[in-house]
Amino acid sequence: MAAEKKTSGVRPSIHSVAAYAGVSIATVSKVMHGDKTVRPENVVSVQNAIEALGYRINPLAADLRRGRRKLVGIIVPSFDDPYYASFVGALERQAERRGYALAATSSRDSEKRELELAKRMEDWRVSGVILVPVKDENGQGARVLKASEMAAVFIDNVIGGTGGETIAFDYRAAIRDVVAQTARLGHQRMLVAVPDVRRPGPTRLASHLVASLKAAVPGAAVQVLSTPTSREKLAEALAEIFGSAERPTLVLSFSEVAVTLTLNIARRLDWNVPEDLSLFSFKPVEWMRAIEPAIGSVQLPIDGAAVTIMDTIFQKIDNKAAAAHDQLLPCKIDFGQSMTTPRGQELSR
Amino acid sequence: MAAEKKTSGVRPSIHSVAAYAGVSIATVSKVMHGDKTVRPENVVSVQNAIEALGYRINPLAADLRRGRRKLVGIIVPSFDDPYYASFVGALERQAERRGYALAATSSRDSEKRELELAKRMEDWRVSGVILVPVKDENGQGARVLKASEMAAVFIDNVIGGTGGETIAFDYRAAIRDVVAQTARLGHQRMLVAVPDVRRPGPTRLASHLVASLKAAVPGAAVQVLSTPTSREKLAEALAEIFGSAERPTLVLSFSEVAVTLTLNIARRLDWNVPEDLSLFSFKPVEWMRAIEPAIGSVQLPIDGAAVTIMDTIFQKIDNKAAAAHDQLLPCKIDFGQSMTTPRGQELSR
DNA sequence: ATGAAAGCGCTAACAT
DNA sequence: ATGTTAGCGCTTTCAT
Numbered sequence: 001m002a003a004e005k006k007t008s009g010v011r012p013s014i015h016s017v018a019a020y021a022g023v024s025i026a027t028v029s030k031v032m033h034g035d036k037t038v039r040p041e042n043v044v045s046v047q048n049a050i051e052a053l054g055y056r057i058n059p060l061a062a063d064l065r066r067g068r069r070k071l072v073g074i075i076v077p078s079f080d081d082p083y084y085a086s087f088v089g090a091l092e093r094q095a096e097r098r099g100y101a102l103a104a105t106s107s108r109d110s111e112k113r114e115l116e117l118a119k120r121m122e123d124w125r126v127s128g129v130i131l132v133p134v135k136d137e138n139g140q141g142a143r144v145l146k147a148s149e150m151a152a153v154f155i156d157n158v159i160g161g162t163g164g165e166t167i168a169f170d171y172r173a174a175i176r177d178v179v180a181q182t183a184r185l186g187h188q189r190m191l192v193a194v195p196d197v198r199r200p201g202p203t204r205l206a207s208h209l210v211a212s213l214k215a216a217v218p219g220a221a222v223q224v225l226s227t228p229t230s231r232e233k234l235a236e237a238l239a240e241i242f243g244s245a246e247r248p249t250l251v252l253s254f255s256e257v258a259v260t261l262t263l264n265i266a267r268r269l270d271w272n273v274p275e276d277l278s279l280f281s282f283k284p285v286e287w288m289r290a291i292e293p294a295i296g297s298v299q300l301p302i303d304g305a306a307v308t309i310m311d312t313i314f315q316k317i318d319n320k321a322a323a324a325h326d327q328l329l330p331c332k333i334d335f336g337q338s339m340t341t342p343r344g345q346e347l348s349r
Numbered sequence: 350m351a352a353e354k355k356t357s358g359v360r361p362s363i364h365s366v367a368a369y370a371g372v373s374i375a376t377v378s379k380v381m382h383g384d385k386t387v388r389p390e391n392v393v394s395v396q397n398a399i400e401a402l403g404y405r406i407n408p409l410a411a412d413l414r415r416g417r418r419k420l421v422g423i424i425v426p427s428f429d430d431p432y433y434a435s436f437v438g439a440l441e442r443q444a445e446r447r448g449y450a451l452a453a454t455s456s457r458d459s460e461k462r463e464l465e466l467a468k469r470m471e472d473w474r475v476s477g478v479i480l481v482p483v484k485d486e487n488g489q490g491a492r493v494l495k496a497s498e499m500a501a502v503f504i505d506n507v508i509g510g511t512g513g514e515t516i517a518f519d520y521r522a523a524i525r526d527v528v529a530q531t532a533r534l535g536h537q538r539m540l541v542a543v544p545d546v547r548r549p550g551p552t553r554l555a556s557h558l559v560a561s562l563k564a565a566v567p568g569a570a571v572q573v574l575s576t577p578t579s580r581e582k583l584a585e586a587l588a589e590i591f592g593s594a595e596r597p598t599l600v601l602s603f604s605e606v607a608v609t610l611t612l613n614i615a616r617r618l619d620w621n622v623p624e625d626l627s628l629f630s631f632k633p634v635e636w637m638r639a640i641e642p643a644i645g646s647v648q649l650p651i652d653g654a655a656v657t658i659m660d661t662i663f664q665k666i667d668n669k670a671a672a673a674h675d676q677l678l679p680c681k682i683d684f685g686q687s688m689t690t691p692r693g694q695e696l697s698r
Numbered sequence: 699a700t701g702a703a704a705g706c707g708c709t710a711a712c713a714t
Numbered sequence: 715a716t717g718t719t720a721g722c723g724c725t726t727t728c729a730t
Contacts, residue, residue, distance in 0.1 A: 013723055024701045029725060037699060056472055060413045061723035065706050069409075078438060079453075085434040089427060089455055101469070104428075104453045106438055120450070123405055231639060260639045267641065287636060290580060290609045292616065362707055373717045378709060386715060410707035414722050 012053040021049035032057060063125065072128040072313060073103040073121040075114060075141070077157075077199070082285070083300070084132065087155075090306035091130065098314060100127070107141075109134050109198040114141035122148050128313040132156045135200045137166055151316035153309060157201035160326040167309055170328040171205050171282070174298045177333050178280055179212045182250060185341045187278065189221040191241060191248040193258035195283070196227060202254040205282070209252060223248060227255045235261050242269065242277075249342035250278040256285050259295060274340040294336035305329050361402040370398035381406060412474065421662060422452040422470040423479040424463060424490070426506075426548070431634070432649070433481065436504075439655035440479065447663060449476070456490075458483055458547040463490035471497050477662040481505045484549045486515055500665035502658060506550035509675040516658055519677040520554050520631070523647045526682050527629055528561045531599060534690050536627065538570040540590060540597040542607035544632070545576060551603040554631070558601060572597060576604045584610050591618065591626075598691035599627040605634050608644060623689040643685035654678050 018025045023042055030038050031046040038046075049055070063069040072095050076084040084106075092102040103126060107114040111134050118141040121129045128151035133139055137154035145152035146163070158166040182190065190213060194206040206224070213222050223241065228234050238261050241247065253259045259281050263273065271277050273293055281288055281297040288295035308329060363381075367374040372391055379387050380395040387395075398404070412418040421444050425433040433455075441451040452475060456463040460483050467490040470478045477500035482488055486503035494501040495512070507515040531539065539562060543555040555573070562571050572590065577583050587610050590596065602608045608630050612622065620626050622642055630637055630646040637644035657678060 015723080025724080026701055026726080027699085030700090033725090039699060042699085056468070058413075058474075058723055059472055060409055060418075060474060061706090062725070063706095064407075064409045064413050064708090065723080065725045067706070079428065079434040079441075080431065080438055082429065082431055082434070085428040085431070088453075089429055089457075092428075092455060093457075101454075104437075105450075106441060108438075108442075119405065123408055125407075125409060256636070257639060260636050264639070264641050287605070287609050290606060290613070292613050364707080374708080375710085375717055375719095376715085379716090382709090388715060391715085407707050410722090411709070412722095413724090414707080414709045416722070 012055045013058070016053055017046065017049045017055050020053060021045045067125065068127050069125045070100045071103055071124065071126045072100050072130065073105065073124070073126040074130040075105050075107050075117045076132045077109050077134055078106050086302050087132070087306065090303050091310060094306050094310035098310070107134055111135060111139050111141065114139060115144060117141065118144040121145070121150065126150060127317045128152065130155060130309060130313060133158065137163070151313050153313050153316070155309060164325050167305070167312060167327040167329065169300050169305070169331045171298070171331070172208060174282070174331050174333055175205065175209050175212055178252065179209070179216045181335065181339065182213065183216045185278070185339065187250040187342050188217065188219065189246060189248045190250040190252060191223045191225060193251065193253040193255050194224060194226050195255035202282070206254050221246065225258070227258060231257060231261070234258065235264070238262060238265055250280070250339070252280050252282065254282045256283050259288065274338045276343065278339040278342070280335070280339055289334065289336065293338050295338045296336040297334055299332040299334050301329070301331065361404045362407070365402055366395065366398045366404045369402060370394045416474065417476050418474045419449045420452055420473065420475045421449050421477040421479065422454065422473070422475045424454050424456050424466045425481045426458050426483055427455050435651050436481070436655065439652050440659060443655050443659035447659070456483055460484060460488050460490065463488060464493060466490065467493040470494070470499065475499060476666050477501065479504060479658060479662060482507065486512065500662050502662045504658060513674050516654070516661060516676040516678065518649050518654070518680045520647070520680070521557060523631070523680050523682055524554065524558050524561055527601065528558070528565045530684065530688065531562065532565045534627070534688065536599040536691050537566065537568065538595060538597045539599040539601060540572045540574060542600065542602040542604050543573060543575045544604035551631070555603050570595065574607070576607060580606060580610070583607065584613070587611060587614055599629070599688070601629050601631065603631045605630070605632050608637065623687045625692065627688040627691070629684070629688055638683065638685065642687050644687045645685040646683055648681040648683050650678070650680065
């Protein structure tokens with residue numbers, strides 16, 4: 001039913017609306033913001049004018065005047081990682097539920113760029129910034145954010161324990177559980193695949209995993225494989241490892257491609273997963289749960305996390321009250337069917 | 350070496366800089382924009398002031414005055430699809446090469462939301478908008494974009510042939526090649542897996558594929574499977590199809606999960622790919638090329654496409670000259686090792 | 699309940 | 715070469 005408004009190329013301003021309605025711009029502004037001190041008849045005529053002219057507020061002008069924008073920024077290492085992409089989508093939804101827009105940017109795993117983006121957020125007068133640090137929450141970008149008057153929250157690639165402004169999945173708990181299961185099943189030789197060197201976060205976790213394994217399994221032989229740049233090199237490295245007599249009986253991977261290639265090699269050698277080789281992925285990817293056998297993996301409740309994150313940042317935006325403690329979000333583990341007792345071992349007790 | 354600037358909480362304006370340097374704000378503005386008509390000594394003192402105060406321009410004020418922002422918007426159906434996520438990353442880079450920022454948003458497969466976002470882009474005074482339509486370039490969102498004075502380009506989910514403002518991969522050429530190969534190998538019975546019903550784009554292409562198959566292979570039996578909502582239902586449907594006597598010898602899929610489940614079933618039935626079942630994916634996903642046998646798939650040169658897209662939109666922003674024709678970008682096909690002659694068939698001639 | 703007026707920080711036209 | 719000035723479109727006192 002709604003007819004076409006606005007034939008002219010120039011957009012109506014608050015002045016046009018005021019003139020059309022026969023009131024002052026202050027009154028129009030009040031109507032736009034639902035101020036109760038406007039006479040009902042004036043509210044109506046202003047609304048008519050708005051409708052007739054197809055007026056929409058110019059957020060640039062409003063925000064310039066106000067000094068802060070209804071905008072929260074996010075800086076992720078990259079959009080290509082479905083994990084981060086998923087965060088962006090979920091956070092966009094959460095921001096908009098509160099009448100804010102999300103300004104999404106990517107640092108491309110560069111701390112230099114992260115710093116630039118932090119400054120851009122400041123320049124843009126966003127109300128808050130969510131940063132997934134390239135390295136951790138003590139980098140230069142994070143420093144800028146902390147020093148500014150914007151609300152800031154650091155997520156995912158964080159160390160925590162200091163500021164009380166970090167939120168992350170409780171990966172250490174997940175590691176604890178997987179290590180416990182590993183010990184219970186009796187694995188003695190394992191391979192830990194660490195991802196892309198440009199991603200310090202998972203690398204830190206992998207180190208923690210290695211340490212935990214050694215602590216939990218006395219005499220454990222833990223091999224670490226840093227994911228090389230090319231798929232071919234990685235495949236070679238894996239083949240060599242699996243070719244040795246002292247081959248690992250369990251692969252714990254932080255890298256999707258390492259899981260894929262491990263499955264390839266297993267198939268080529270005619271090994272069954274999990275009977276001949278156990279496997280677990282700390283990087284959750286859709287297909288791992290859809291194949292047979294289902295590959296065990298950590299499950300991250302991203303939508304829920306997005307709610308927590310947005311709540312936290314709006315708490316800061318509104319109250320200016322800083323949350324006093326770092327937040328650790330639980331993550332579930334789906335062991336799938338990919339881990340069992342190693343060949344020739346009995347399940348201890 | 351750079352010392353800490355700006356101890357105060359309030360950001361310096363162009364006035365502070367002018368005062369500090371002992372010049373007028375007009376001069377500061379000129380220096381900021383590299384105007385050559387400023388005395389070198391003044392340039393220096395202004396630069397010193399900027400440095401000393403840690404001044405950065407307020408883009409809100411500048412853009413309000415200018416009436417247009419150095420910003421191009423993009424609206425994708427979702428960030429979760431790695432294909433679109435990849436576009437966002439590549440386009441962000443391209444925009445920034447030209448000194449523009451990218452405002453990335455997602456329509457969540459909703460035309461209603463697409464319309465809202467189109468209006469938001471208008472409100473934000475972005476210079477140009479790249480839209481991946483939920484349905485096609487004739488929706489309401491696209492209409493708003495066309496009517497506005499913003500430059501607009503419609504990509505990927507487009508029909509084309511009308512406006513000359515669309516850019517898409519040449520999927521029909523890819524389909525042609527795959528159909529030719531199918532005919533050459535002698536397949537008679539095939540299954541086409543269509544994805545998510547909320548994605549009209551691939552659905553259109555799938556229809557075209559079906560028609561092409563029927564045209565190229567006389568008497569072909571082409572089954573179409575619309576991807577149901579749940580993985581379980583899809584698995585069931587596939588199992589039933591493969592259980593029948595007249596089972597397809599080739600699967601052509603527009604859906605990642607359909608490929609995964611097909612591989613599952615093949616393995617369970619102890620079929621080899623491609624000897625017992627040929628497979629091709631129109632949805633390119635990393636792992637398909639990393640497994641053995643490598644699954645054939647269409648390869649989309651997204652980075653190159655991003656360059657073309659940005660070039661096109663900046664052409665419109667700068668010249669106001671509309672490109673007169675729709676653009677079709679070539680895509681490569683990687684047949685991998687997943688297609689061969691069906692059992693008991695000879696390769697014709 | 700309403701409107702006049704003073705900016706927010708900048709650009710650009712115009713004088714000088 | 716430089717400065718003055720008039721806005722961009724809005725919000726927000728502050729009188730009335």
